[in-house]
Amino acid sequence: MTDSAAHLTAVESFFKDHPDIKYISPSSAEFGTAREVWNGSRRDHPLAIVQPQSPADVTAVIKFAKSSGIPFTLRSGGHNLEGLSVVQDALLIDLRAFNSVTVSEDRNSATVGGGILQGELVNELWDQGLATPTGTIPTVGYIGWASYGGYGPFSSHWGLGVDQIIGATVVNPDGEIIKADETILEGIRGAGGLFGVIIDLTIKVYPLTAILSGPIIFDSSDIVKSYTNFNTAYHNLLETEGLPPQLTLQRVTFQSPRGLAFAALFCWSGTDLEEGKQWSEKIAALGPAKMNMVKPTTIPEWLGGAGAHVPNKVYGSSWSMNLSTITTAVAEAIARNLSILPNDPGAMFSLHQLRGPSAAPQEHGSVYGPREPHYMLEILAYGGTPEKQAESEAWGKQMADEVEKAAAESMLPTAYVSLYGSTHAGSTARWVDKVYGEKAGVLRDIKARFDPENVFKLTVPLLE
Ligand SMILES: Cc1cc2nc3c(=O)[nH]c(=O)nc-3n(C[C@H](O)[C@H](O)[C@H](O)COP(=O)(O)OP(=O)(O)OC[C@H]3O[C@@H](n4cnc5c(N)ncnc54)[C@H](O)[C@@H]3O)c2cc1C
Structure with missing residues (x-):
């Protein structure tokens, strides 16, 4: 009997004895849909799927998996860019039932379930006059977004996702429910589920009842010209006037129904909306904009x-790098490759900036590597269909190579774990060193202390 056949026999027997735990066997009709993740090119076939509904279910499953030597993965939104929440012959633990939100009495924090999606979280908080940093895609899992870094439209104002985390409940490698101490929290802030299943996170929340946001779309008929001109004007503005922290801009380029579009996604989370409006006009004038x-x-x-x-399913991979500044040579390399962006909804490019107080050392310990002021490049080289994957990936690789050459002086040593794929690093050890930089040692120490047998060996970032 192969290992996986023996594991499946053990799994089937365990769930027969635990009929209250929601289990999807590989022979069930639901299995095909339940195993799907955002990156459709991930074809790994999990051993079986379990959908725990309570912390007690999780503890039972982890104790069983550990004692039987059954490998497992954790999944919430399924948006890991490589599809790493599904691994061949590993039990898939789907945490999406954990989607509660409880706001503290003082309204400064909220405790959120370990499988909550970003869309579910913002809806619940907004109904209570509150907000917290998230990304912009509602179907991305909040824990996966926040605990590995978490860039988004509130990064400049309130900081990254990791900066919001002030508490956690975890099911540890022995299957016990524990409150994370400061050391585990330091690890969770940057390395997420490496030490256990996150049942819930307690995060900072902020009062907010309106934002000013939307895309500012620039003339994209000559994208090389408009991208490089915008870049120069933006840097002039940064140097002469600076930008207020309440404003976060994300530069994006994508194929719209009307063709190639270069836009700045503008988000103002300050209370003075009139001031925000003036900033939107100032940013639009940098283009100049076709539509604000x-x-x-x-x-x-x-x-x-x-x-x-953003398509629900794509095929391909991503490239990413962190740069201290976008020089004219880098902007030209980016823009040249944007002018040949594949005509496919899965092929996208985006530029996040971490600046101001958010790029300064934070009050809480964290293994998150890239903290200095920087630009994080997302080269999303995906096709909307399997047939388009090769074309998109060839484009992504060329763009990454050309930008890297142009960025010799501005390239930072670390990259963002969620965007810089493990496959591009060559080995998982090199991946960990690359994304955690000088924090890699601290991360390995915390892991050795809390999960010495590497029970959580398949959770991102795959520490050997
Ligand atoms: C379309 C798209 C847009 C994105 N936009 C942004 C963006 O704007 N900013 C940004 O910073 N990132 C962005 N990302 C990256 C995204 O934040 C990460 O890929 C994130 O880890 C996805 O989380 P998930 O829960 O959806 O993924 P999953 O694949 O479900 O989970 C990823 C990993 O997180 C861990 N994990 C998840 N939940 C738990 C838990 N409860 N306990 C322990 N471990 C857990 C596991 O190791 C799992 O393998 C984007 C990704 C996509 C696909």
């Missing part, structure tokens, strides 16, 4: 609009 769609809106609407532009 910035308006008073809500975070749920903002995420709903952004999510509509």
Whole structure:
């Protein structure tokens, strides 16, 4: 009997004895849909799927998996860019039932379930007059986003996702429910599920009842010219006037129904909306803009609009790097490759900036590597169909190579774990060193202390 056949026999027997735990066997009709993740090119076939509904279910499953030597993965939103929440012959633990939100009495924090999606979280908080940093795609898992870094439209104002984490409940490698101490929290802030199943996170929340946001779309008929001109003007603005922390801009380029579009996604989370409007006009004038769609809106609407532009399923991979600045040579290399962006909704490019107080050392310990002021490049080389994958990946690789050459002086040593794929690093050890930089040693120490047998060996970032 092969290992996987023996494991499946053990799994089937365990769930027969635990009929209350929601189990999806590989022969069930639901299995095909339940195993799907955002990156459709991940074809690994999990051993079976379990969907725990309570912390007690999770403890039973982890104790069983550990004692039987059954490898497992953890999944919430399924948006890991390589599809790493599904691994061949590993039991898939799907945590999406954990989607509660409990706001503290003082309204400064909220405790959120370990499988909650970003869209679910922002809707619940908004109904209570509150907000917290998230990304813009509602179907991305919040824990996966926040605990590995978490860039988004509030990064400049309130910091990254990792900066919001102030507490956690975890099921540890022995299957016990524990409150994370400061050392585990330091590890969770940057390395997420490496030490256990996160049942819930306690995060900072902020009062907010309106935002000003929307895309500012620039003339994209000559994208090389408009991208490089915008870049120069933006840097002049940064140097002469600076930008307020309440404003976060994400530069994106994608194929819209009307063709190639270069836009700045503008988000103002300050209370003075009039001041925000003036900033939107200032940013639009840098282009100049063809369309300024910035308006008073809500975070749920903002995420709903952004999510509509991203396909539910794609095929391919991503490249990423962190740069201290976008020089003219780098902007030209980016823009040249944007001008040949494949005509496919899965091929996208985006530039996040971490600046101001958010790029300074934070009050809480964290293994998150890239803290200095920087630009994080997302080269999303995906096709909307399997047939388009090769074309998109060839484009992504060329773009990454050309930008890397142009960025010799501005390239930072670390990259973002969620975007810089393990496959591009060559080995998982090199991946960990690359994404955690000088924090890699601290991370390995915390792991050795809390999971010495590497029970959580398949959770990102795959520490050997
Ligand atoms: C379309 C798209 C847009 C994105 N936009 C942004 C962005 O704007 N900013 C940004 O910073 N990132 C962005 N990302 C990256 C994204 O934040 C990460 O890929 C994130 O880890 C995905 O989380 P998930 O829960 O959806 O993924 P999953 O694949 O479900 O989980 C990823 C890993 O997280 C761990 N994990 C998840 N939940 C738990 C838990 N409860 N306990 C322990 N471990 C857990 C596991 O190791 C799991 O393998 C984007 C990704 C996509 C695909």
